[in-house]
Amino acid sequence: GAVVSQHPSRVICKSGTSVKIECRSLDFQATTMFWYRQFPKKSLMLMATSNEGSKATYEQGVEKDKFLINHASLTLSTLTVTSAHPEDSSFYICSARDLAVSYEQYFGPGTRLTVT
Amino acid sequence: GQQLNQSPQSMFIQEGEDVSMNCTSSSIFNTWLWYKQDPGEGPVLLIALYKAGELTSNGRLTAQFGITRKDSFLNISASIPSDVGIYFCAGHNRSGNQFYFGTGTSLTVIP
Numbered sequence: 077g078a079v080v081s082q083h084p085s086r087v088i089c090k091s092g093t094s095v096k097i098e099c100r101s102l103d104f105q106a107t108t109m110f111w112y113r114q115f116p117k118k119s120l121m122l123m124a125t126s127n128e129g130s131k132a133t134y135e136q137g138v139e140k141d142k143f144l145i146n147h148a149s150l151t152l153s154t155l156t157v158t159s160a161h162p163e164d165s166s167f168y169i170c171s172a173r174d175l176a177v178s179y180e181q182y183f184g185p186g187t188r189l190t191v192t
Numbered sequence: 193g194q195q196l197n198q199s200p201q202s203m204f205i206q207e208g209e210d211v212s213m214n215c216t217s218s219s220i221f222n223t224w225l226w227y228k229q230d231p232g233e234g235p236v237l238l239i240a241l242y243k244a245g246e247l248t249s250n251g252r253l254t255a256q257f258g259i260t261r262k263d264s265f266l267n268i269s270a271s272i273p274s275d276v277g278i279y280f281c282a283g284h285n286r287s288g289n290q291f292y293f294g295t296g297t298s299l300t301v302i303p
Contacts (some may be wrong), residue, residue: 082234108289119195119280120235120293133289169234179223179242179284181291183234 079103080172082184089160089191097155097187099170105150106172110181111143114167126153160191198281198294206302211268213297215281223284224264225291226255228277235280239266271301 079102089095099109108127112120124140126132126147134140142164144156153172157164167188173181196217205211215224223242227235239250241257241264248255254267264281281294 078237080234110290117298119296122290122293125289127289167232171234178240179286180225180237180240181282182237183227186232186234188232 078180078182080106080170080182080184082170082187084187085185086188087190089189091161091191092159094156094158095160095189097157097168097170097189099153099155099172099184101151101172101174101182104172104174104177106153107150107175108173108181109147109153110171110173111145111153111155112169112171114169114186116167120169123155157189160189162191165189165191196281196283196292196294198279198297200297201295202298202300204300204302205271207271207273209271211271211275211299212265213267213279213299214263214265215283215294216263217283217292218262219283219285219292220261221283221292222261222286224255224257225282225284226253226264226266227280227282229280229296230277238279268299271299273301273303275299276301 083098111123123138124132124134132145147153169186171181171183226238229235239255246257252269256265279297282291284291
């Protein structure tokens with residue numbers, strides 16, 4: 077149980093284009109989903125928290141117009157990196173939690189984004 | 193956001209040795225989680241702790257929720273090569289929604 081998938085696992089895009097990353101909870105309903113960014117050999121940096129059906133809450137310093145988050149259903153959240161630039165290249169990881177069950181959060185396998 | 197202090201930052205040990213790492217915070221938490229992350233993968237939940245003083249095991253792993261609620265410890269006994277990876281602690285306070293992550297401990301096991 078508690079499986080979270082992410083798609084795509086790797087993506088390479090050109091500067092100026094937009095990229096969408098999907099995060100799905102496969103066997104539970106995710107009342108809350110989190111999006112993280114991770115730099116090499118660094119810890120996870122929380123970007124935003126999204127609750128199903130409401131607007132995402134962004135952490136300080138994260139541009140909400142650049143990193144669009146949609147939590148449209150209890151099993152799907154998407155992160156769209158708009159007008160990507162090379163400095164957006166990173167490892168993006170989502171996690172999901174079902175508060176009705178526990179405080180534990182489960183991570184997806186991550187998406188490696190490279191902007192050329 | 194708040195980040196938890198994890199130590200040591202990295203460890204190089206011989207296969208078969210025991211490993212200890214800890215995580216400290218300036219704030220009190222109600223929940224402590226320990227994760228392991230392999231290169232290029234998302235973190236995998238190892239152990240969850242919900243009560244101060246709680247000691248929980250998962251195979252060769254044992255974690256403890258500190259009595260002060262400001263720290264947690266993870267021990268790995270009889271390490272094996274597949275234990276290699278980065279271990280993260282995470283703390284959660286039920287008054288908020290988010291988890292705070294530690295800085296990570298990189299473990300290398302030498303066969």
